Amino acid sequence: METTFVIISYIATFGGVGLLTLAMLRRARALAQRLPPEDRPWT
Amino acid sequence: MNTPINPETVPHPTGTRVTRALGIATLVGLGWFVLFGLFLSPDDAVQRKGVRILYIHVPSAWLAYLAFIVTAVSSAAYLSKRTRSLTWDRLAGASAEVGVLFMGITLLTGSLWGRISWGVYWVWDSRVTTTAFLFVTYLGYLAVRGLGGSHEQRARRSAVVALLSVLEIPLVHFSVEWWRPLHQQESIAKGKLENLMLFSLFIGVIVFTLLYAWLVLHRQRVLAMQDALDDHGLEFAIAERRQEASL
Numbered sequence: 001m002e003t004t005f006v007i008i009s010y011i012a013t014f015g016g017v018g019l020l021t022l023a024m025l026r027r028a029r030a031l032a033q034r035l036p037p038e039d040r041p042w043t
Numbered sequence: 044m045n046t047p048i049n050p051e052t053v054p055h056p057t058g059t060r061v062t063r064a065l066g067i068a069t070l071v072g073l074g075w076f077v078l079f080g081l082f083l084s085p086d087d088a089v090q091r092k093g094v095r096i097l098y099i100h101v102p103s104a105w106l107a108y109l110a111f112i113v114t115a116v117s118s119a120a121y122l123s124k125r126t127r128s129l130t131w132d133r134l135a136g137a138s139a140e141v142g143v144l145f146m147g148i149t150l151l152t153g154s155l156w157g158r159i160s161w162g163v164y165w166v167w168d169s170r171v172t173t174t175a176f177l178f179v180t181y182l183g184y185l186a187v188r189g190l191g192g193s194h195e196q197r198a199r200r201s202a203v204v205a206l207l208s209v210l211e212i213p214l215v216h217f218s219v220e221w222w223r224p225l226h227q228q229e230s231i232a233k234g235k236l237e238n239l240m241l242f243s244l245f246i247g248v249i250v251f252t253l254l255y256a257w258l259v260l261h262r263q264r265v266l267a268m269q270d271a272l273d274d275h276g277l278e279f280a281i282a283e284r285r286q287e288a289s290l
Contacts (some may be wrong), residue, residue, distance in 0.1 A: 002092040032056030033270040039271040
């Protein structure tokens with residue numbers, strides 16, 4: 001049981017962070033297509 | 044639907060050389076973290092394998108505190124007339140979102156650790172309850188940010204909520220001292236962890252901090268683009284109508 005719980009912890013953590021990251025980068029791409037480059041001063 | 048300015052995919056819409064370097068460092072660090080956390084560090088004499096969950100649980104909790112403190116400081120910077128800028132507001136929002144993620148991880152991993160160590164997933168002791176309350180409070184903060192109005196209205200009201208919400212952090216942190224709950228007290232400062240265990244925890248803190256910085260930088264830029272799109276919304280709508288009329 002301990003090993004299972006440890007693995008679930010790591011998968012849930014990295015899975016959660018990974019999903020949030022993917023959603024964020026997809027949103028960024030969609031927004032960037034609609035904006036002129038001057039609205040992205042960091043690029 | 045707004046007309047795309049540039050229908051081609053922008054390869055790195057929120058990335059810069061700094062964020063790419065930070066991202067690579069974070070990925071390498073995560074590899075090291077998994078290696079030490081799961082394989083190289085030994086089992087604890089009392090907690091056995093359960094201690095490996097703490098390498099995630101403790102850094103997540105610290106990073107959530109840091110994220111909420113950054114939210115409060117950024118909110119104060121927005122409310123100050125000398126430093127008022129929507130950049131502070133977006134930084135506050137981005138940091139709170141990442142903080143909620145880390146707080147959620149803290150609660151989940153704590154629950155799994157509790158099942159191993161205490162035999163139950165949840166107890167209503169002071170540390171667990173105040174942590175859950177902090178989590179819900181910042182969900183509320185994010186909900187407040189999502190209410191309508193101008194960017195300035197959003198920034199002002201959410202800044203006030205952030206400055207009130209951050210007052211909960213000392214309550215959560217010192218709850219183990221003030222009420223002596225089932226949750227264990229400070230382990231690291233009291234030297235209860237040694238050698239590879241302490242090193243694994245240290246790697247966790249470093250890597251999660253890098254991850255936090257990377258996520259906040261990107262998220263803050265996404266929010267900036269979202270705000271810019273809102274500002275340009277009317278201009279885009281007019282351009283769209285003109286384009287339709289010319290067809």
